[in-house]
Amino acid sequence: MPGAGRLIVETFESFGPDNRLVGVLSGASSGEQPILVLPNAGLVPRAGPFRVHVEIAQHFAARGIRTFRFDLPGAGESPHLAGIDARGATQAALDHLAARGIANRFVVGGVCSAADRGWIAAVDDPRVVGVVLLDGVAFKGPWFQLSRVASLLGRPREWSAFVRRRLARNSGGEEGASLITAAYRDWPTRSEAHAQLAAMIGRNVHLFFVYTHGVVEYLRDRRQLVWSFGAGFRDSRVTCHYWRDCDHTFYARFVRMRLLGAMEEWFVGAFGAGKEPHDART
Amino acid sequence: MSVGFWQPLWLGTPTRQCYAALHPAAGARVGVVMAPPLLHEQPRSRRVLVEVASRLNERGLPCLRFDYFGTGDSGGEGERHDFDAVHSDLDLAVRALRDTSGVDAVVLMAWRGAALPAWSWPDARRNINALALWEPVLDGSTWLAALEAVDRTERQARYPNLDTVQDSHLMGFPTAARWRADMAAARIASPAPAPAPAWMIARNESDDIVVQRRFSLPDDAPRFDDGIGIERAMFLSRKLYGVVDEIAQACLALGA
Numbered sequence: 001m002p003g004a005g006r007l008i009v010e011t012f013e014s015f016g017p018d019n020r021l022v023g024v025l026s027g028a029s030s031g032e033q034p035i036l037v038l039p040n041a042g043l044v045p046r047a048g049p050f051r052v053h054v055e056i057a058q059h060f061a062a063r064g065i066r067t068f069r070f071d072l073p074g075a076g077e078s079p080h081l082a083g084i085d086a087r088g089a090t091q092a093a094l095d096h097l098a099a100r101g102i103a104n105r106f107v108v109g110g111v112c113s114a115a116d117r118g119w120i121a122a123v124d125d126p127r128v129v130g131v132v133l134l135d136g137v138a139f140k141g142p143w144f145q146l147s148r149v150a151s152l153l154g155r156p157r158e159w160s161a162f163v164r165r166r167l168a169r170n171s172g173g174e175e176g177a178s179l180i181t182a183a184y185r186d187w188p189t190r191s192e193a194h195a196q197l198a199a200m201i202g203r204n205v206h207l208f209f210v211y212t213h214g215v216v217e218y219l220r221d222r223r224q225l226v227w228s229f230g231a232g233f234r235d236s237r238v239t240c241h242y243w244r245d246c247d248h249t250f251y252a253r254f255v256r257m258r259l260l261g262a263m264e265e266w267f268v269g270a271f272g273a274g275k276e277p278h279d280a281r282t
Numbered sequence: 283m284s285v286g287f288w289q290p291l292w293l294g295t296p297t298r299q300c301y302a303a304l305h306p307a308a309g310a311r312v313g314v315v316m317a318p319p320l321l322h323e324q325p326r327s328r329r330v331l332v333e334v335a336s337r338l339n340e341r342g343l344p345c346l347r348f349d350y351f352g353t354g355d356s357g358g359e360g361e362r363h364d365f366d367a368v369h370s371d372l373d374l375a376v377r378a379l380r381d382t383s384g385v386d387a388v389v390l391m392a393w394r395g396a397a398l399p400a401w402s403w404p405d406a407r408r409n410i411n412a413l414a415l416w417e418p419v420l421d422g423s424t425w426l427a428a429l430e431a432v433d434r435t436e437r438q439a440r441y442p443n444l445d446t447v448q449d450s451h452l453m454g455f456p457t458a459a460r461w462r463a464d465m466a467a468a469r470i471a472s473p474a475p476a477p478a479p480a481w482m483i484a485r486n487e488s489d490d491i492v493v494q495r496r497f498s499l500p501d502d503a504p505r506f507d508d509g510i511g512i513e514r515a516m517f518l519s520r521k522l523y524g525v526v527d528e529i530a531q532a533c534l535a536l537g538a
Binding site for chain 1: 296299301354
Protein backbone atom coordinates (compact mmCIF):
# COMPACT_ATOMS: atom_id res chain seq x y z
CA MET A 1 0.00 0.00 0.00
CA PRO A 2 1.42 3.43 -0.88
CA GLY A 3 2.48 5.19 2.30
CA ALA A 4 2.88 2.00 4.27
CA GLY A 5 6.37 1.40 5.58
CA ARG A 6 7.18 5.11 5.78
CA LEU A 7 7.82 6.81 9.07
CA ILE A 8 4.55 8.55 9.87
CA VAL A 9 4.58 11.25 12.51
CA GLU A 10 1.58 10.78 14.82
CA THR A 11 0.74 12.79 17.92
CA PHE A 12 -2.19 12.99 20.32
CA GLU A 13 -4.48 15.97 20.66
CA SER A 14 -6.85 16.28 23.61
CA PHE A 15 -9.78 18.67 23.40
CA GLY A 16 -13.37 19.26 24.45
CA PRO A 17 -14.71 19.48 28.01
CA ASP A 18 -11.82 18.94 30.45
CA ASN A 19 -9.79 17.72 27.47
CA ARG A 20 -11.60 14.38 27.73
CA LEU A 21 -11.80 13.85 23.97
CA VAL A 22 -8.72 12.43 22.26
CA GLY A 23 -7.65 12.21 18.64
CA VAL A 24 -4.62 11.13 16.66
CA LEU A 25 -3.00 13.72 14.39
CA SER A 26 -1.08 12.15 11.51
CA GLY A 27 1.41 13.71 9.14
CA ALA A 28 3.66 16.71 9.23
CA SER A 29 2.66 20.35 8.90
CA SER A 30 2.02 21.38 5.33
CA GLY A 31 1.19 25.06 5.43
CA GLU A 32 -2.19 26.20 4.22
CA GLN A 33 -3.40 22.84 3.04
CA PRO A 34 -6.62 21.61 4.71
CA ILE A 35 -6.55 18.72 7.12
CA LEU A 36 -8.82 15.70 6.75
CA VAL A 37 -10.88 15.21 9.93
CA LEU A 38 -12.40 11.74 10.52
CA PRO A 39 -14.98 11.26 13.30
CA ASN A 40 -16.26 7.77 14.19
CA ALA A 41 -18.39 5.84 11.77
CA GLY A 42 -21.23 4.96 14.14
CA LEU A 43 -19.92 3.01 17.11
CA VAL A 44 -16.72 1.88 15.37
CA PRO A 45 -13.58 3.16 17.17
CA ARG A 46 -11.63 5.98 15.58
CA ALA A 47 -9.28 3.62 13.67
CA GLY A 48 -12.27 3.22 11.35
CA PRO A 49 -14.15 0.27 9.89
CA PHE A 50 -11.56 -2.44 9.35
CA ARG A 51 -8.93 0.20 10.24
CA VAL A 52 -9.59 2.22 7.12
CA HIS A 53 -9.01 5.57 8.90
CA VAL A 54 -5.49 4.46 9.80
CA GLU A 55 -4.88 3.32 6.23
CA ILE A 56 -6.13 6.69 4.98
CA ALA A 57 -3.82 8.45 7.47
CA GLN A 58 -0.80 6.40 6.34
CA HIS A 59 -1.66 6.85 2.68
CA PHE A 60 -2.29 10.58 2.95
CA ALA A 61 0.73 11.25 5.16
CA ALA A 62 2.92 9.87 2.38
CA ARG A 63 1.50 12.62 0.16
CA GLY A 64 2.05 15.30 2.80
CA ILE A 65 -1.63 15.47 3.74
CA ARG A 66 -2.53 15.59 7.43
CA THR A 67 -5.42 13.72 9.02
CA PHE A 68 -7.06 13.82 12.43
CA ARG A 69 -9.16 10.88 13.64
CA PHE A 70 -11.00 11.06 16.93
CA ASP A 71 -13.66 9.41 19.07
CA LEU A 72 -16.94 11.26 19.54
CA PRO A 73 -18.49 11.29 23.03
CA GLY A 74 -19.72 7.81 23.94
CA ALA A 75 -17.85 6.09 21.09
CA GLY A 76 -14.56 4.20 21.19
CA GLU A 77 -12.61 5.38 24.23
CA SER A 78 -14.52 8.61 24.87
CA PRO A 79 -16.81 9.06 27.85
CA HIS A 80 -20.34 10.34 27.47
CA LEU A 81 -20.04 14.03 28.26
CA ALA A 82 -22.83 16.22 29.53
CA GLY A 83 -23.61 19.17 27.32
CA ILE A 84 -21.78 18.07 24.20
CA ASP A 85 -23.10 15.89 21.40
CA ALA A 86 -21.50 14.64 18.19
CA ARG A 87 -22.12 17.94 16.40
CA GLY A 88 -20.57 19.94 19.25
CA ALA A 89 -17.63 17.56 19.55
CA THR A 90 -16.87 17.83 15.85
CA GLN A 91 -16.95 21.60 16.14
CA ALA A 92 -14.71 21.40 19.23
CA ALA A 93 -12.20 19.33 17.24
CA LEU A 94 -12.05 21.95 14.49
CA ASP A 95 -11.74 24.78 17.02
CA HIS A 96 -8.94 22.94 18.79
CA LEU A 97 -6.98 22.26 15.60
CA ALA A 98 -7.34 25.91 14.60
CA ALA A 99 -6.38 27.23 18.06
CA ARG A 100 -3.27 25.03 18.05
CA GLY A 101 -2.29 26.40 14.66
CA ILE A 102 -2.52 22.94 13.09
CA ALA A 103 -4.98 23.95 10.38
CA ASN A 104 -7.52 26.61 9.60
CA ARG A 105 -9.22 24.83 6.71
CA PHE A 106 -10.90 21.46 7.11
CA VAL A 107 -12.22 18.54 5.15
CA VAL A 108 -14.62 16.51 7.30
CA GLY A 109 -16.44 13.24 6.79
CA GLY A 110 -16.18 9.48 6.51
CA VAL A 111 -18.41 6.42 6.34
CA CYS A 112 -22.13 6.49 7.18
CA SER A 113 -22.80 8.68 10.22
CA ALA A 114 -19.34 10.27 9.82
CA ALA A 115 -20.54 11.49 6.41
CA ASP A 116 -23.49 13.07 8.19
CA ARG A 117 -21.07 14.78 10.59
CA GLY A 118 -19.12 16.14 7.62
CA TRP A 119 -22.21 17.52 5.92
CA ILE A 120 -23.39 19.22 9.10
CA ALA A 121 -19.92 20.62 9.83
CA ALA A 122 -19.84 22.14 6.34
CA VAL A 123 -23.24 23.73 6.96
CA ASP A 124 -22.15 25.02 10.38
CA ASP A 125 -18.61 26.22 9.76
CA PRO A 126 -17.21 28.26 6.86
CA ARG A 127 -13.73 26.89 7.58
CA VAL A 128 -14.90 23.53 6.21
CA VAL A 129 -13.78 23.52 2.58
CA GLY A 130 -14.42 19.87 1.76
CA VAL A 131 -16.74 17.01 2.70
CA VAL A 132 -16.22 13.26 2.35
CA LEU A 133 -19.52 11.39 2.15
CA LEU A 134 -19.13 7.62 1.98
CA ASP A 135 -22.67 6.26 1.91
CA GLY A 136 -23.99 9.59 3.11
CA VAL A 137 -27.34 11.24 2.69
CA ALA A 138 -29.60 10.59 -0.33
CA PHE A 139 -33.34 10.45 -0.89
CA LYS A 140 -35.37 7.76 -2.62
CA GLY A 141 -37.84 9.51 -4.94
CA PRO A 142 -39.15 8.37 -8.33
CA TRP A 143 -35.86 7.07 -9.72
CA PHE A 144 -35.49 4.73 -6.77
CA GLN A 145 -39.01 3.36 -7.24
CA LEU A 146 -38.53 2.97 -10.98
CA SER A 147 -35.28 1.12 -10.47
CA ARG A 148 -36.84 -1.16 -7.93
CA VAL A 149 -39.79 -2.02 -10.14
CA ALA A 150 -37.52 -2.55 -13.15
CA SER A 151 -35.39 -4.88 -11.10
CA LEU A 152 -38.44 -6.75 -9.89
CA LEU A 153 -39.83 -7.27 -13.39
CA GLY A 154 -36.85 -9.46 -14.15
CA ARG A 155 -37.52 -11.63 -11.10
CA PRO A 156 -41.14 -12.88 -11.35
CA ARG A 157 -40.67 -15.34 -8.48
CA GLU A 158 -40.45 -12.36 -6.12
CA TRP A 159 -43.63 -10.62 -7.25
CA SER A 160 -45.84 -12.14 -4.55
CA ALA A 161 -43.35 -11.21 -1.82
CA PHE A 162 -43.23 -7.67 -3.23
CA VAL A 163 -47.01 -7.35 -3.07
CA ARG A 164 -47.00 -8.56 0.55
CA ARG A 165 -44.34 -5.98 1.46
CA ARG A 166 -46.33 -3.21 -0.23
CA LEU A 167 -49.42 -4.19 1.72
CA ALA A 168 -47.46 -4.20 4.96
CA ARG A 169 -46.02 -0.80 4.15
CA ASN A 170 -49.46 0.60 3.47
CA SER A 171 -50.40 -0.49 6.98
CA GLY A 172 -47.54 1.38 8.58
CA GLY A 173 -44.51 -0.74 7.74
CA GLU A 174 -42.63 1.92 5.78
CA GLU A 175 -43.01 4.48 8.53
CA GLY A 176 -41.43 1.99 10.90
CA ALA A 177 -38.48 1.45 8.58
CA SER A 178 -38.00 5.19 8.19
CA LEU A 179 -37.95 5.65 11.93
CA ILE A 180 -35.16 3.09 12.21
CA THR A 181 -33.10 4.92 9.61
CA ALA A 182 -33.82 8.24 11.29
CA ALA A 183 -32.57 6.89 14.61
CA TYR A 184 -29.13 6.18 13.17
CA ARG A 185 -28.65 9.04 10.76
CA ASP A 186 -28.67 12.82 10.97
CA TRP A 187 -30.00 14.03 7.65
CA PRO A 188 -31.49 17.25 6.39
CA THR A 189 -34.79 17.20 4.55
CA ARG A 190 -34.54 17.07 0.77
CA SER A 191 -35.38 20.75 0.39
CA GLU A 192 -32.78 21.61 3.04
CA ALA A 193 -30.24 19.45 1.22
CA HIS A 194 -30.87 21.35 -2.02
CA ALA A 195 -30.34 24.70 -0.32
CA GLN A 196 -27.36 23.54 1.74
CA LEU A 197 -25.52 22.06 -1.23
CA ALA A 198 -26.13 25.22 -3.25
CA ALA A 199 -24.72 27.27 -0.36
CA MET A 200 -21.66 25.01 -0.10
CA ILE A 201 -21.00 25.28 -3.82
CA GLY A 202 -21.45 29.03 -3.49
CA ARG A 203 -18.57 29.21 -1.05
CA ASN A 204 -16.37 26.84 -3.04
CA VAL A 205 -16.71 23.71 -0.90
CA HIS A 206 -15.57 20.52 -2.65
CA LEU A 207 -17.58 17.36 -2.03
CA PHE A 208 -16.56 13.72 -2.50
CA PHE A 209 -19.45 11.25 -2.60
CA VAL A 210 -19.20 7.49 -2.77
CA TYR A 211 -22.30 5.30 -2.73
CA THR A 212 -22.02 1.53 -2.41
CA HIS A 213 -24.34 -1.41 -2.74
CA GLY A 214 -24.53 -1.29 1.04
CA VAL A 215 -27.13 1.48 0.84
CA VAL A 216 -29.34 -0.21 -1.73
CA GLU A 217 -32.21 0.30 0.71
CA TYR A 218 -32.18 4.00 -0.20
CA LEU A 219 -30.03 4.37 -3.31
CA ARG A 220 -30.44 2.27 -6.46
CA ASP A 221 -29.96 4.73 -9.31
CA ARG A 222 -27.49 7.58 -9.84
CA ARG A 223 -30.30 9.76 -11.12
CA GLN A 224 -31.64 9.90 -7.58
CA LEU A 225 -28.74 12.16 -6.68
CA VAL A 226 -29.70 15.22 -8.73
CA TRP A 227 -33.23 14.67 -7.46
CA SER A 228 -31.83 14.54 -3.91
CA PHE A 229 -29.48 17.53 -4.09
CA GLY A 230 -30.61 19.67 -7.00
CA ALA A 231 -28.65 21.13 -9.88
CA GLY A 232 -25.71 21.86 -7.61
CA PHE A 233 -24.87 18.18 -7.78
CA ARG A 234 -23.74 18.69 -11.40
CA ASP A 235 -21.16 21.30 -10.34
CA SER A 236 -17.50 20.52 -11.01
CA ARG A 237 -16.80 20.74 -7.28
CA VAL A 238 -18.89 17.61 -6.75
CA THR A 239 -17.21 14.27 -7.35
CA CYS A 240 -19.37 11.16 -7.11
CA HIS A 241 -18.65 7.46 -7.48
CA TYR A 242 -21.36 4.83 -7.46
CA TRP A 243 -19.72 1.49 -6.73
CA ARG A 244 -22.32 -1.23 -7.01
CA ASP A 245 -19.72 -3.94 -6.39
CA CYS A 246 -18.62 -2.42 -3.08
CA ASP A 247 -19.95 -2.97 0.43
CA HIS A 248 -20.79 -0.35 3.05
CA THR A 249 -17.77 -0.82 5.32
CA PHE A 250 -15.10 -1.65 2.70
CA TYR A 251 -14.43 -5.17 3.96
CA ALA A 252 -12.09 -6.51 1.26
CA ARG A 253 -8.70 -5.17 0.33
CA PHE A 254 -9.64 -4.34 -3.27
CA VAL A 255 -12.44 -1.97 -2.23
CA ARG A 256 -10.26 -0.22 0.36
CA MET A 257 -7.49 0.25 -2.20
CA ARG A 258 -10.01 1.67 -4.65
CA LEU A 259 -11.30 4.04 -1.98
CA LEU A 260 -7.82 5.22 -1.00
CA GLY A 261 -6.90 5.87 -4.61
CA ALA A 262 -10.11 7.76 -5.40
CA MET A 263 -9.93 9.84 -2.21
CA GLU A 264 -6.33 10.79 -2.84
CA GLU A 265 -7.02 11.73 -6.46
CA TRP A 266 -9.97 13.89 -5.38
CA PHE A 267 -8.14 15.54 -2.47
CA VAL A 268 -5.04 16.39 -4.48
CA GLY A 269 -7.19 17.60 -7.37
CA ALA A 270 -9.24 19.84 -5.12
CA PHE A 271 -6.61 21.12 -2.70
CA GLY A 272 -3.21 20.11 -4.09
CA ALA A 273 -0.66 17.77 -2.56
CA GLY A 274 1.25 18.71 0.56
CA LYS A 275 4.96 18.77 1.00
CA GLU A 276 6.31 15.24 0.60
CA PRO A 277 7.70 13.97 3.88
CA HIS A 278 11.21 12.65 4.23
CA ASP A 279 11.49 9.19 2.83
CA ALA A 280 12.30 7.48 6.11
CA ARG A 281 11.04 3.95 6.22
CA THR A 282 10.07 1.72 9.08
CA MET B 283 -20.35 2.13 34.01
CA SER B 284 -18.51 5.29 33.15
CA VAL B 285 -15.23 5.84 31.38
CA GLY B 286 -12.66 7.08 33.85
CA PHE B 287 -9.67 9.29 33.26
CA TRP B 288 -6.97 7.83 31.02
CA GLN B 289 -4.09 9.24 29.06
CA PRO B 290 -2.77 8.16 25.66
CA LEU B 291 0.86 7.30 25.05
CA TRP B 292 3.03 5.73 22.41
CA LEU B 293 5.10 2.66 23.23
CA GLY B 294 8.26 1.66 21.39
CA THR B 295 10.23 3.65 18.87
CA PRO B 296 9.01 6.02 16.13
CA THR B 297 9.60 3.28 13.59
CA ARG B 298 7.74 0.68 15.60
CA GLN B 299 5.14 2.55 17.56
CA CYS B 300 2.26 1.02 19.51
CA TYR B 301 -0.73 2.95 20.75
CA ALA B 302 -1.48 2.65 24.47
CA ALA B 303 -3.78 4.18 27.04
CA LEU B 304 -2.93 4.36 30.73
CA HIS B 305 -5.54 4.51 33.47
CA PRO B 306 -3.24 5.74 36.25
CA ALA B 307 -3.48 5.05 39.98
CA ALA B 308 -1.01 6.57 42.40
CA GLY B 309 0.77 4.37 44.92
CA ALA B 310 -0.47 1.06 43.58
CA ARG B 311 1.61 -2.09 43.95
CA VAL B 312 -0.26 -4.13 41.35
CA GLY B 313 -1.29 -3.18 37.85
CA VAL B 314 -3.09 -4.75 34.92
CA VAL B 315 -2.05 -4.90 31.26
CA MET B 316 -4.91 -5.66 28.91
CA ALA B 317 -4.07 -7.59 25.73
CA PRO B 318 -7.04 -7.04 23.41
CA PRO B 319 -8.70 -9.68 21.24
CA LEU B 320 -7.51 -10.24 17.67
CA LEU B 321 -8.85 -9.26 14.23
CA HIS B 322 -12.51 -8.11 14.12
CA GLU B 323 -12.93 -8.77 17.83
CA GLN B 324 -10.44 -6.01 18.65
CA PRO B 325 -12.57 -3.02 17.57
CA ARG B 326 -15.74 -4.76 18.72
CA SER B 327 -14.34 -5.12 22.23
CA ARG B 328 -12.77 -1.65 22.46
CA ARG B 329 -15.53 -0.11 24.52
CA VAL B 330 -15.77 -3.03 26.92
CA LEU B 331 -12.02 -3.01 27.57
CA VAL B 332 -12.16 0.73 28.26
CA GLU B 333 -14.97 0.23 30.73
CA VAL B 334 -13.42 -2.80 32.44
CA ALA B 335 -10.13 -0.90 32.75
CA SER B 336 -12.03 2.07 34.21
CA ARG B 337 -13.70 -0.19 36.78
CA LEU B 338 -10.43 -1.86 37.80
CA ASN B 339 -8.91 1.59 38.04
CA GLU B 340 -11.70 2.75 40.35
CA ARG B 341 -10.69 -0.14 42.59
CA GLY B 342 -7.12 1.19 42.78
CA LEU B 343 -5.41 -0.66 39.94
CA PRO B 344 -3.48 1.15 37.22
CA CYS B 345 -4.37 -0.36 33.85
CA LEU B 346 -2.63 -0.17 30.55
CA ARG B 347 -4.50 -0.93 27.36
CA PHE B 348 -2.70 -1.12 24.03
CA ASP B 349 -3.01 -2.02 20.35
CA TYR B 350 -0.62 -4.53 18.81
CA PHE B 351 1.75 -3.18 16.16
CA GLY B 352 -0.07 -3.17 12.83
CA THR B 353 -3.50 -3.05 14.47
CA GLY B 354 -5.87 -0.44 15.87
CA ASP B 355 -4.29 2.98 16.33
CA SER B 356 -0.74 1.60 16.36
CA GLY B 357 1.65 2.16 13.50
CA GLY B 358 2.52 -0.37 10.83
CA GLU B 359 0.52 -2.66 8.63
CA GLY B 360 -1.51 -5.67 9.65
CA GLU B 361 0.77 -7.95 7.63
CA ARG B 362 3.47 -7.37 10.25
CA HIS B 363 1.32 -8.74 13.04
CA ASP B 364 2.24 -12.27 14.14
CA PHE B 365 2.90 -14.06 17.43
CA ASP B 366 6.53 -12.90 17.68
CA ALA B 367 5.35 -9.33 17.16
CA VAL B 368 2.68 -9.78 19.84
CA HIS B 369 5.33 -11.07 22.26
CA SER B 370 7.41 -7.93 21.58
CA ASP B 371 4.34 -5.80 22.17
CA LEU B 372 3.65 -7.58 25.47
CA ASP B 373 7.24 -6.86 26.55
CA LEU B 374 6.73 -3.18 25.72
CA ALA B 375 3.36 -2.91 27.43
CA VAL B 376 4.40 -4.58 30.68
CA ARG B 377 7.58 -2.50 30.86
CA ALA B 378 5.59 0.67 30.21
CA LEU B 379 3.15 -0.11 33.01
CA ARG B 380 5.97 -0.82 35.43
CA ASP B 381 7.83 2.37 34.38
CA THR B 382 4.82 4.69 34.49
CA SER B 383 3.10 3.28 37.58
CA GLY B 384 5.93 1.84 39.66
CA VAL B 385 4.04 -1.38 40.35
CA ASP B 386 5.74 -4.49 41.74
CA ALA B 387 3.29 -6.99 40.29
CA VAL B 388 1.55 -7.17 36.92
CA VAL B 389 -1.49 -9.16 35.84
CA LEU B 390 -1.76 -9.72 32.10
CA MET B 391 -5.41 -9.91 31.11
CA ALA B 392 -5.49 -11.59 27.69
CA TRP B 393 -8.81 -11.46 25.90
CA ARG B 394 -10.13 -14.17 23.55
CA GLY B 395 -7.60 -14.95 20.79
CA ALA B 396 -4.89 -12.99 22.58
CA ALA B 397 -4.76 -15.81 25.11
CA LEU B 398 -2.92 -17.95 22.56
CA PRO B 399 0.15 -15.71 22.02
CA ALA B 400 0.07 -14.82 25.71
CA TRP B 401 0.22 -18.54 26.56
CA SER B 402 3.26 -19.00 24.31
CA TRP B 403 5.01 -15.81 25.48
CA PRO B 404 8.50 -17.00 26.44
CA ASP B 405 9.06 -14.16 28.90
CA ALA B 406 5.76 -14.46 30.70
CA ARG B 407 7.03 -15.99 33.91
CA ARG B 408 9.74 -13.34 34.22
CA ASN B 409 7.42 -10.38 33.43
CA ILE B 410 4.04 -11.09 34.95
CA ASN B 411 2.63 -12.41 38.20
CA ALA B 412 -0.61 -13.79 36.83
CA LEU B 413 -2.18 -14.47 33.45
CA ALA B 414 -5.92 -13.82 33.39
CA LEU B 415 -7.62 -15.40 30.35
CA TRP B 416 -10.89 -13.69 29.40
CA GLU B 417 -13.04 -16.19 27.46
CA PRO B 418 -9.91 -17.54 25.82
CA VAL B 419 -9.74 -19.22 22.46
CA LEU B 420 -8.24 -22.58 23.41
CA ASP B 421 -7.57 -24.10 20.01
CA GLY B 422 -6.10 -21.82 17.36
CA SER B 423 -6.61 -24.25 14.50
CA THR B 424 -10.32 -24.69 15.19
CA TRP B 425 -10.82 -20.95 15.64
CA LEU B 426 -8.97 -20.15 12.43
CA ALA B 427 -11.09 -22.62 10.48
CA ALA B 428 -14.25 -21.09 11.94
CA LEU B 429 -13.12 -17.57 11.03
CA GLU B 430 -12.26 -18.65 7.49
CA ALA B 431 -15.76 -20.06 7.09
CA VAL B 432 -17.37 -16.86 8.40
CA ASP B 433 -15.08 -14.82 6.15
CA ARG B 434 -16.20 -16.78 3.07
CA THR B 435 -19.82 -16.14 4.00
CA GLU B 436 -19.15 -12.43 4.50
CA ARG B 437 -17.47 -12.16 1.10
CA GLN B 438 -20.30 -14.01 -0.65
CA ALA B 439 -22.84 -11.71 1.01
CA ARG B 440 -20.91 -8.50 0.31
CA TYR B 441 -19.69 -9.28 -3.20
CA PRO B 442 -22.31 -11.65 -4.64
CA ASN B 443 -21.44 -10.87 -8.25
CA LEU B 444 -17.74 -11.60 -7.92
CA ASP B 445 -16.66 -15.21 -8.28
CA THR B 446 -13.77 -14.90 -5.88
CA VAL B 447 -12.21 -12.08 -3.95
CA GLN B 448 -8.69 -13.22 -3.19
CA ASP B 449 -6.53 -11.36 -0.72
CA SER B 450 -4.69 -12.06 2.50
CA HIS B 451 -7.42 -10.54 4.64
CA LEU B 452 -9.40 -12.42 7.25
CA MET B 453 -12.53 -10.92 8.81
CA GLY B 454 -11.65 -7.64 7.10
CA PHE B 455 -8.08 -7.40 8.39
CA PRO B 456 -4.72 -8.26 6.78
CA THR B 457 -3.19 -11.47 8.07
CA ALA B 458 0.31 -12.63 7.28
CA ALA B 459 0.97 -16.25 6.35
CA ARG B 460 3.12 -16.38 9.47
CA TRP B 461 0.21 -15.21 11.63
CA ARG B 462 -2.02 -17.95 10.21
CA ALA B 463 0.67 -20.57 10.79
CA ASP B 464 1.20 -19.36 14.36
CA MET B 465 -2.51 -19.44 15.01
CA ALA B 466 -3.01 -22.90 13.50
CA ALA B 467 -0.29 -24.31 15.75
CA ALA B 468 -1.43 -22.61 18.96
CA ARG B 469 -3.30 -24.47 21.67
CA ILE B 470 -3.98 -24.04 25.35
CA ALA B 471 -4.42 -27.36 27.07
CA SER B 472 -3.25 -29.24 30.09
CA PRO B 473 -0.88 -30.85 30.87
CA ALA B 474 1.22 -28.11 29.28
CA PRO B 475 2.09 -25.81 32.16
CA ALA B 476 0.78 -22.28 32.21
CA PRO B 477 3.46 -19.68 31.55
CA ALA B 478 2.43 -17.95 34.79
CA PRO B 479 -0.25 -18.57 37.43
CA ALA B 480 -3.38 -18.65 35.31
CA TRP B 481 -6.91 -17.39 36.00
CA MET B 482 -9.89 -18.28 33.85
CA ILE B 483 -12.65 -15.72 33.26
CA ALA B 484 -15.44 -17.45 31.33
CA ARG B 485 -19.20 -17.95 31.26
CA ASN B 486 -18.96 -21.72 31.20
CA GLU B 487 -17.21 -23.93 33.67
CA SER B 488 -14.52 -25.81 31.79
CA ASP B 489 -11.91 -28.24 32.92
CA ASP B 490 -9.96 -28.01 29.66
CA ILE B 491 -7.03 -26.42 31.39
CA VAL B 492 -5.77 -26.34 34.92
CA VAL B 493 -5.99 -22.85 36.33
CA GLN B 494 -5.35 -21.41 39.72
CA ARG B 495 -8.62 -19.51 39.91
CA ARG B 496 -11.90 -19.22 38.00
CA PHE B 497 -14.25 -16.28 37.61
CA SER B 498 -17.70 -16.94 36.21
CA LEU B 499 -19.04 -14.47 33.66
CA PRO B 500 -22.79 -13.86 33.59
CA ASP B 501 -24.77 -14.98 30.56
CA ASP B 502 -25.33 -11.36 29.58
CA ALA B 503 -21.62 -10.54 29.36
CA PRO B 504 -20.76 -8.99 25.98
CA ARG B 505 -19.82 -11.42 23.22
CA PHE B 506 -17.22 -10.64 20.61
CA ASP B 507 -17.43 -13.83 18.58
CA ASP B 508 -20.77 -13.60 16.81
CA GLY B 509 -20.02 -11.94 13.50
CA ILE B 510 -18.94 -8.55 12.29
CA GLY B 511 -21.45 -6.24 13.97
CA ILE B 512 -20.54 -4.20 16.99
CA GLU B 513 -23.78 -3.44 18.79
CA ARG B 514 -24.00 -6.68 20.76
CA ALA B 515 -20.50 -6.21 22.15
CA MET B 516 -21.11 -2.83 23.71
CA PHE B 517 -23.02 -3.17 26.92
CA LEU B 518 -21.90 -4.17 30.39
CA SER B 519 -24.41 -5.40 32.94
CA ARG B 520 -24.52 -4.90 36.69
CA LYS B 521 -23.66 -8.59 37.15
CA LEU B 522 -20.53 -8.14 35.10
CA TYR B 523 -19.41 -5.22 37.25
CA GLY B 524 -19.51 -7.62 40.18
CA VAL B 525 -17.22 -10.07 38.41
CA VAL B 526 -14.80 -7.29 37.53
CA ASP B 527 -14.78 -6.28 41.19
CA GLU B 528 -13.90 -9.86 42.16
CA ILE B 529 -11.04 -9.80 39.67
CA ALA B 530 -9.87 -6.49 41.12
CA GLN B 531 -9.79 -8.05 44.60
CA ALA B 532 -7.72 -10.97 43.31
CA CYS B 533 -5.30 -8.57 41.64
CA LEU B 534 -4.94 -6.44 44.76
CA ALA B 535 -4.25 -9.56 46.82
CA LEU B 536 -1.09 -10.14 44.78
CA GLY B 537 0.35 -6.98 46.29
CA ALA B 538 -0.72 -7.70 49.84
